[in-house]
Amino acid sequence: MKTVQLSNKRIKEDLLYLYREYEQNIISRQEIIDYVRDIYFLDISGKKYEEWYD
Helix, strand or coil, rough: CCCCCCCCHHHHHHHHHHHHHHHHHHCCCHHHHHHHHHHHHHHCCCCCCHHHCC
16 A cells, blocks of 8 residues: 655645635535544644554
C-alpha cells in the first residue's frame, strides 16, 4: 500500500477546490467541514492517512 502524506500545498489546493465547488453550489458547506475535520484529526493523531482511515 502506498503511503499518502498530505503536504500543506496539497491541503490548500484541496480546500480551494472544495470552496470553488461550494461557490458553484455543487457541494454543501458540510463537505468542506468534513474535510477540515479529517485533516484536523490526522494532525492531532500524528498518523498517516491509511493508519487513521483503518
